[in-house]
Amino acid sequence: xxxxxxxxxxxxxxxxxxxxxxxxxxxxxxxxxxxxxxxxxxxxxxxxxxxxxxxxxxxxxxxxxxxxxxxxxxxxxxxxxxxxxxxxxxxxxxxxxxxxxxxxxxxxxxxxxxxxxxxxxxxxxxxxxxxxxxxxxxxxxxxxxxxxxxxxxxxxxxxxxxxxxxxxxxxxxxxxxxxxxxxxxxxxxxxxxxxxxxxxxxxxxxxxxxxxxxxxxxxxxxxxxxxxxxxxxxxxxxxxxxxxxxxxxxxxxxxxxxxxxxxxxxxxxxxxxxxxxxxxxxxxxxxxxxxxxxxxxxxxxxxxxxxxxxxxxxxxxxxxxxxxxxxxxxxxxxxxxxxxxxxxxxxxxxxxxxxxxxxxxxxxxxxxxxxxxxxxxxxxxxxxxxxxxxxxxxxxxxxxxxxxxxxxxxxxxxxxxxxxxxxxxxx
Numbered sequence: 001x002x003x004x005x006x007x008x009x010x011x012x013x014x015x016x017x018x019x020x021x022x023x024x025x026x027x028x029x030x031x032x033x034x035x036x037x038x039x040x041x042x043x044x045x046x047x048x049x050x051x052x053x054x055x056x057x058x059x060x061x062x063x064x065x066x067x068x069x070x071x072x073x074x075x076x077x078x079x080x081x082x083x084x085x086x087x088x089x090x091x092x093x094x095x096x097x098x099x100x101x102x103x104x105x106x107x108x109x110x111x112x113x114x115x116x117x118x119x120x121x122x123x124x125x126x127x128x129x130x131x132x133x134x135x136x137x138x139x140x141x142x143x144x145x146x147x148x149x150x151x152x153x154x155x156x157x158x159x160x161x162x163x164x165x166x167x168x169x170x171x172x173x174x175x176x177x178x179x180x181x182x183x184x185x186x187x188x189x190x191x192x193x194x195x196x197x198x199x200x201x202x203x204x205x206x207x208x209x210x211x212x213x214x215x216x217x218x219x220x221x222x223x224x225x226x227x228x229x230x231x232x233x234x235x236x237x238x239x240x241x242x243x244x245x246x247x248x249x250x251x252x253x254x255x256x257x258x259x260x261x262x263x264x265x266x267x268x269x270x271x272x273x274x275x276x277x278x279x280x281x282x283x284x285x286x287x288x289x290x291x292x293x294x295x296x297x298x299x300x301x302x303x304x305x306x307x308x309x310x311x312x313x314x315x316x317x318x319x320x321x322x323x324x325x326x327x328x329x330x331x332x333x334x335x336x337x338x339x340x341x342x343x344x345x346x347x348x349x350x351x352x353x354x355x356x357x358x359x360x361x362x363x364x365x366x367x368x369x370x371x372x373x374x375x376x377x378x379x380x381x382x383x384x385x386x387x388x389x390x391x392x393x394x395x396x397x398x399x400x401x402x403x404x405x406x407x408x409x410x411x412x413x414x415x416x417x418x419x420x421x422x423x424x425x426x427x
Contacts, residue, residue, distance in 0.1 A: 002046040003034045025394045028379045030386070032394075038065030040405035043391060051391035052410050054400040059207075059239050060264035062324075062353070063310060064405025070268045070306050077305040085296045090304035097311050098266065098276065101246055104235075104256045108276030109285055110299040114238035114263035115143025117273035118201065120285075120293045121259045122147050124275070125199035125232045127291035128284050133193055135200040137180040139367030139397075141208035142201055142236050142261075150175040180206060180366040181215035186222065190229050199232040199259070204249035207239040207399040209370045210356035211349045219255045226258075232281070238263035238273070239399065244352035245321055246314055252352075265314075268306030320404055324353040327402045327411060331355070334415040342422040344377070353402045357381075370397060377425060384421040390414050 010017035016024045018032070025032040033045035041064050043053045053065070063070065077090075095108050111117050122134055122145070134147060142148040144164070150172050151163040162172045176193070178185045180202075190197060204219055206212035226233040235257035240249040242265040250257060259277035266272055276282060286292045314320055332348045332355050339346040345361035358364050359374040359381070378396040385392055393400050402411075 004031050006034045006046060007031050022393075022395060022398070027375065027396075028383050028386075028394050030383060030394075033386075040064045040066075041403055041407065041410050049389070051386070051389050052406075052414055053391045054402065054414075055391055055393055056401045056403055057269060058264070059243060059354075059399070059401050060267060060269055062243060062265050062401075062403055063268075063313060064403040065269075067268075067310075067313075067405075069313065070309050073305040073309045074268075074270070074302055077301050080301075082302055083297060083300055088299065088301050088304065090301050090308060091299040094266070094299075094304045094308045094311075097308060097315075098262070098274065101242070101311070101315070102248060102250065102260060102276075104250055104258075104260055104278075105276035106279040107282035108274050109282070109293065110304075111273040111275065111293070112271055112295055112297050112300070113143070113273045114236075114261065115145055115273070116295070117238065117261035117263060117275045118142040118148060118234075118236055119145035121234050121261050121275045122199065122201065123293065124281065124285060124291050125234060125259065127289075128281050129198045129230065129232060131196055131198035131231070132174045133176060133197045134174060135176045135178055135186070135189055135197060137202055137206075137367075138177050139180055139209035139212070139370060140201075140203045140206050140236070142203075143238075146171045147175055148201070150177060179368070180209075180212065181218045182366070183218055183221040183225070186225060190225060190231075194229070197229065197231045199234050200226050201234040201236055203236045203239070204253060204255070205240050205244060205351045205354065207354060209367050209397050210358055210364065210373075211351060211354045211399045212356075212364055212366065212370060213349060213351050214253070215365055219253050223255050223257070232258040234259045234261065236261050239354070240351075241265060242311065242314060243354060243401070246318065249351075265310060266307040267303045268308075268310035270300075270303040270306045272300070272303040272307055321352065324402060324404065327406055328353045328355055331402065331411050331414065332357075334411070335418055338415065338419045338422050342425065344422060344425055354399050355401075356396075356399055359396065373397075380425060381421060384424070385417060388417045388421065390417055 018024045036046050146167045149164045237248045241262040245252050261275045263273040284291045332350045347358045359377040360372045362372045364370045375396045
């Protein structure tokens with residue numbers, strides 16, 4: 001098959017044959033399909049096999065693949081030029097659109113990826129507060145910058161340790177890892193390090209240990225605690241921004257963070273990121289202030305055109321989100337019924353059009369509870385669904401998504417296939 005041939009060639013010229021580790025399908029023991037094209041809710045691989053896609057490029061394709069309006073503006077802009085490394089009107093339009101949607105953002109800086117956005121937000125928080133320590137949460141992923149590739153230390157309230165080769169101990173010592181939704185532990189962290197914490201960074205809805213919503217009052221308590229200790233609260237909305245609602249998770253939970261990071265949807269399928277917040281804080285960014293950050297491709301006109309068009313479609317059609325919720329609920333409730341009838345213990349978490357099917361009978365509310373999942377069972381489920389033409393994330397600890405392009409027929413077919421697969425799952 002062509003995918004196998006391409007993978008063999010790729011292994012010779014790229015680490016693991018991929019440009020991002022999750023694409024290697026190692027946990028499932030499969031050769032990854034090489035995708036040739038996408039349309040609406042479907043993708044086709046190089047061998048011509050068709051799939052219903054619930055990964056959607058890991059979330060950004062809320063309108064589905066190759067949305068005609070998005071494709072049209074990309075073509076139009078490409079004819080005018082693909083990159084200038086200079087100011088464009090599109091950057092201004094996009095910044096204004098983001099500010100209109102998210103009241104917490106008064107000033108915004110465009111970057112090229114979610115990793116770049118969170119890295120820059122951390123630097124800004126340290127530069128603004130004059131403090132060094134960052135607090136993050138186990139199971140929350142904020143990109144692969146050194147300060148955030150940190151796992152928990154040997155005991156509660158200790159500094160973290162490197163979670164990747166190449167991250168130094170000196171870098172790790174400025175990051176503390178707490179448990180997601182554990183407000184008592186965060187209080188203890190602040191009591192142990194008074195006046196030293198620059199910021200707390202959190203996925204308001206975790207999407208990188210699977211979909212894990214915050215416990216009630218957690219985000220409100222986190223907002224109150226950071227404010228009282230003079231630390232900044234950073235919402236990493238790279239996944240949730242414009243996905244769980246037009247005002248993001250901060251609108252959904254009615255929280256005003258100090259800094260927000262964005263990505264995924266604001267590029268309309270093209271590489272992009274952004275960070276923004278209160279004007280007083282953002283004016284510390286160069287050239288207005290001493291916190292340096294730059295990028296030749298920041299505000300790239302192709303990404304700005306695609307993102308602005310995507311946000312415009314979302315803003316003009318507010319019923320999109322209620323429709324997405326109904327689709328996602330139908331999919332999740334259908335999967336739950338199927339697994340219950342088959343006697344397979346599962347927990348399904350959903351926030352808006354983000355969802356994860358965990359193979360565990362425990363409630364999933366943090367990294368430790370997510371880790372109770374039967375990953376071997378998920379791998380079998382994933383493999384059989386893929387073989388039947390349903391493209392799900394190749395890891396138990398990832399989120400899958402629905403788009404406006406998914407039809408009732410797509411969901412019905414997915415559930416029918418899942419029912420057949422469930423009958424043959426073994427433990």
